Amino acid sequence: MPKARINNRIRRLRFDSNEMTQEELASRAGCTRQTIIALEQGKYVPSIELAFKIARAFGVKLEEVFQYEG
């Protein structure tokens, strides 16, 4: 099965949101800081629930945070 590529703009969005820290984003999204680090490095693809929580933490739509490149 080919590996799906899901890119994200978390780092960009953090800096656009008054330089929100990874810790703060993790707290808002209900995950650990290590998960935010893994997401920013592209090493981990989140579940749909966490993806929605992250988008909500930034106050944007899901598509503005995550992009699917099939």
Next chain:
Amino acid sequence: MNLKTYQYWRIVLVAIIGAVAAVSVAIGNAYILLSAVIAGMIIIIVLRRMVKEVIADERTYTIAYKAARLSLSIVGIGMAVTGATLLAFSRDNLSATLAQVGFALLYATCGLLMINLAAYTYYSRKLGGKNE
């Protein structure tokens, strides 16, 4: 309580339980060990509830799942191959001890696979996917 304080106290607790275990083995009293382990588990649960930050999330569970799956494969295959090899050797050497160890390993492998099958069936039903 923050995550770092929790992790610090968890290490301290494990060290204390380890020391108590060593003492209980040295004096030959299993009740001390049992009490220490149960008390330790209760303290860990209480400490966990006091932490306001997220300790484990979906990524942690994914890591645990992958590690468990790999461990199961390695231990299962390792025990099956070792058990079968010991049984084969015991026939040539007529060693009863080798045969016993071989059978023990093979029965343990069977037990492991049965538990895995039961857990798989349980989660398969819980998470759906069955044709209606």
